[in-house]
Amino acid sequence: MQKAIGKAKPIIFAILVVTTILLVGRVSMMPVNAVEGENITTNVSVGNSAPTMGVIVCDPISDGNFTPDVGANKSMSCWTVVIDDNGYGEVNQTSLDTNFYSDSIDGAxxxxxxxxxxxxxxVATDCTWTNATGTNITVNCTYYIRYFIDPSAGGWTVNFTVNDTSAETGSAAKVLGVATTLGLDVINTSIEFGSxxxxxxxxxxxxxxxxxxxxxxxxxxxxxxSGYLDCPGATDIATDNGDTxxxxxxxxxxxxxxxxSLxxxxxxxxxxxxxxxxxxGTSDGESTKTLYWRIKIPSAGVSGVCTGQTEFVAVAG
Structure with missing residues (x-):
């Protein structure tokens, strides 16, 4: 029995040696610079959304028409909201093209x-950008319109076009009319026939x-x-005395x-x-015409400085 026990000892020793080697191998596989956490980069590409525009509003407008002033220039303001779902900062404000026209949008x-x-x-139109928030920004343009603008019922269009920073385009249009006006001015303050x-x-x-x-x-x-030049003497001068x-x-x-005859x-x-x-084109100017007057004094009966007043009224020609 003593020899049997003695032969078993080497077997136990071998098992212990193997176990020890495995433990040492496990420890040697751990990284030297191991940490408890780590940051990684996250990326996503958001697609571009083209800008759109709301309804154009203009002022002053009455019954769908802009009415020019007689003999003076008049401004008209039009505005709309530009919407870019990527944010109002994507709107390329410098690309704005706005036109108020009756010929063609590409006309001079x-x-x-x-x-x-x-x-x-x-003739340049002034435009301002305001009320920028979220996806919206408002653009307001003022047109400086001359009194001799061509009249047309429903024949004028206001157009806004703008790009975003990706060169995609949004636009809006509004049809208006320009009312017909009537007026004149007499440049001379008097008619001096002399002595x-x-x-x-x-x-x-x-x-x-x-x-x-x-x-x-x-x-x-x-x-x-009442049809006479008022003279200081007993007789006035009739403005209408036929050919006499x-x-x-x-x-x-x-x-x-x-x-x-007047x-x-x-x-x-x-x-x-x-x-x-x-x-x-874009040169300001005026349209005038000369009216000729001739007086013939009666051969007798009048004297002194005779005065009258002539009324001029414009009518459609």
Missing amino acids: DDLNTHYSNGTSSN LALGGESQRTTDVLNTCNQQIDVKLRESQN DGIKYNATTFSWPEGI TDTSTAYTAFDLNYYDAT
């Missing part, structure tokens, strides 16, 4: 037919300015003394007794035909 600036945010100093002898004649002129956006004629009458004497007018120079009844002179200013 013209004071009769086309206003834009172009480079012409006397004349009995039976004498004199011709003078007045310049009429079209201050609206349609062709006009004029209605004329002696409006102060009085005051006559015409669209071209003339000799007595040609022309049309009466105390407002009478349309339909041959005047004064059109409104044709800009043909």
Whole structure:
């Protein structure tokens, strides 16, 4: 029994040796710089969304029409909200193109037919950006419109176009009309016929300015003394005394007794035909026409400084 026990000892020793080697191998596999946590990068690519625009609102507008002032320029403001689902910062404000036109959106600036945010100093439209929040930003543009803009019922369009930073485009349009106006201005403040002898004649002129956006004629009458020039003596000068004497007018120079007699009844002179200013580009200007006047003094019965007043009224031509 003692020998059997002695032979078993080497077996137990071998098992212990193997176990020890395995433990040592496990320890040697652990990384020297092991940590408890680590950060990694997360990436995602968000697709671009093209900008869109809300409804365009303009002011002042009445019954769908912009009404120019007579004889003066007038501004019109139009605005809309630009929406970019990627955020309002994606809107490329410098790419804004806005036009108010009756010809074509690509037409050149013209004071009769086309206003834009172009480079012409006397027609360029001012635009401002406001109320930026989230995905929305508002753009407001002011057009400086001339009194001689072409009239048209529903024939004008306001258009806004803008890109985002990825060059995708959004746009909106609104159809408007431009109302027809009527007006004139007489550049001369008086008609000075000068000093004349009995039976004498004199011709003078007045310049009429079209201050609206349609062709006009004029209605004329002696409006102060019931058809007479008031003279200090016992007898006044009748402005309408047929071909004998009085005051006559015409669209071209003339000799007595040609022309049309000035009466105390407002009478349309339909041959005047004064059109409104044709800009043909971006140069401001005026449209005027000369009206010729001739007086013939009676051969007897009047003296002194005689005065009257003539009324000019614009009518559609």
